[in-house]
Amino acid sequence: MxxxxxxxxxxxxxxxxxxxxxxxxxxxxxxxxxxxxxxxxxxxxxxxxxxxxxxxxxxxxxxxxxxxxxxxxxxxxxxxxxxxxxxxxxxxxxxxxxxxxxxxxxxxxxxxxxxxxxxxxxxxxxxxxxxxxxxxxxxxxxxxxxFTPGFERAAPAEPTWDISFVGTIHSDRYRIVKALQAELPDPARGCWYLYLQAPWMYAARKVLTNTIAGATRSEFRFEPLPKARVQEIFFRSRAVLDIEHPAQHGLTMRTLEALGSRTKLVTTNATASACDFFDRQNIAIVDRRRPRIPPGFLTTPFRPLAEEIYDRYRxxxxxxxxxxxxxxxxxxx
CATH class of the missing domain: 3.40.50.2300 (Response regulator)
Incomplete structure (x- = not known):
């Protein structure tokens, strides 16, 4: 009641x-x-x-x-x-x-x-x-x-992808994604879902800004992924990429969803280093100007944390x- x-x-x-x-x-x-x-x-x-x-x-x-x-x-x-x-x-x-x-x-x-x-x-x-x-x-x-209940799992499974990104493209996100893709070690496997809210936003960004310079329309998706599919991508990834808005410092939802799903995190947000769940084996903080993943990060497993940490962010x-x-x-x- x-x-x-x-x-x-x-x-x-x-x-x-x-x-x-x-x-x-x-x-x-x-x-x-x-x-x-x-x-x-x-x-x-x-x-x-x-x-x-x-x-x-x-x-x-x-x-x-x-x-x-x-x-x-x-x-x-x-x-x-x-x-x-x-x-x-x-x-x-x-x-x-x-x-x-x-x-x-x-x-x-x-x-x-x-x-x-x-x-x-x-x-x-x-x-x-x-x-x-x-x-x-x-x-x-x-x-x-x-993180919501659907993003929680007890332990990671063998991943399909080494790294994935699912997110709305704004500010400098496209440039960072492309720069990081270029720096990935061979033969790293990636899953990329670059979302724009409508086709006209692609045209507007191409004409009015330089935020997607060099992009082609086929790189973007104009329908949000169902949450169940996002969860599946998390569960099948060794690491997920998180890019906070440059004007923000708070932890994004993606950061906490990575925590809940016991998935490693590559993030441009230096704030993560001060969090109670920070572990260098689980979280790699990269420079948004020249993003490079530390050697070996995508080959080591997620290290479990204390249960009270997960509970704090449920x-x-x-x-x-x-x-x-x-x-x-x-x-x-």
Whole structure:
């Protein structure tokens, strides 16, 4: 039986929002969910990210209508993840509609270039960031990301590939992937899935930026891989490649998924060296300007870690820490 009622506002992001909801429900919350943007096309997502004020009137109308629909429900917890289009009018409306609910914010993007989001932190009772430097500068709580149950396995099997990469191509990721491919020892086996959200984004990047210079359209895929397929690729790889956005320092979801799946990690993120799960046999940190994998790294096995380390980064632990304790008795819905 559920002991608390929660409203989860989260982006549609490769199914992670549903996994969070499912884990909250397993943990005792009855959950209603709304998207953190009232639209889902690649173009409007880009507008929301680069010029969020253009989307504010539509977003405010959307949330006002949704809250009218949910007016009969009383919530103990309001959890907003990312909240790119959850503007001040909506936050005030949430506060007015649910005065006794605990309001929590979590971000898995850097706040350094999001002044509007930083200004909205004051509306929440507690805020978390996946980026330790952001947490310190904004005086909020630091909480790394997680791995979901589907990425966990007891022990690695014999790999099909020595290294794999599955990810969205942004910033300098394409250049790094190509540079690393050129440096791979012969006969290393690789699996590469370079994702762009729409064909027009390939054309736009070719014309407007130099981020995919020399690329051909056939190198990219325009449909996200099902999560089960991503998990299969992890399980069949000796190592996975992780490339964080150059403006971010927090650990990516890929980093934690490599941990959960007991898969070795090649990453450009030097932050990993300070983590409690860092082991040079399991994690190779490479220079994003000249990425080179240390000799022998792709031929040695993953070294198991203490069980309490895995538990710290499981989704269940993330939900427990971010959502906080359940109320003594659930609110009527």
């Amino acid at each position: 559920s002991h608390g009622r929660a409203l989860l506002v989260a982006p549609r992001f490769f199914g992670y929002e549903q996994e969070i909801r499912d884990q909250m429900e397993r943990s005792g919350w009855a959950v209603d969910m709304l998207p953190d943007r009232p639209f889902d096309t690649a173009l409007l997502k880009a507008v929301a990210r680069t010029a969020p004020r253009l989307t504010e009137p539509a977003a405010d109308r959307f949330y006002a209508a949704e809250l009218r629909r949910l007016a009969a429900t009383r919530y103990d917890l309001l959890l907003v993840i990312q909240g790119e289009c959850v503007f001040e009018p909506t936050l005030r409306l949430l506060r007015t509609a649910y005065p006794t609910a605990r309001m929590v914010f979590y971000t898995w993007d850097s706040l350094s270039n999001k002044p509007q989001t930083r200004r909205r932190l004051r509306f929440y009772d507690q805020c978390f960031s996946f980026d330790e430097s952001d947490a310190a500068s904004c005086r909020i709580d630091f909480r790394p990301l997680f 989704l269940a632990t993330w939900v427990r820490e971010v959502c906080g304790p359940l109320p003594e008795r659930g609110s009527p819905g």
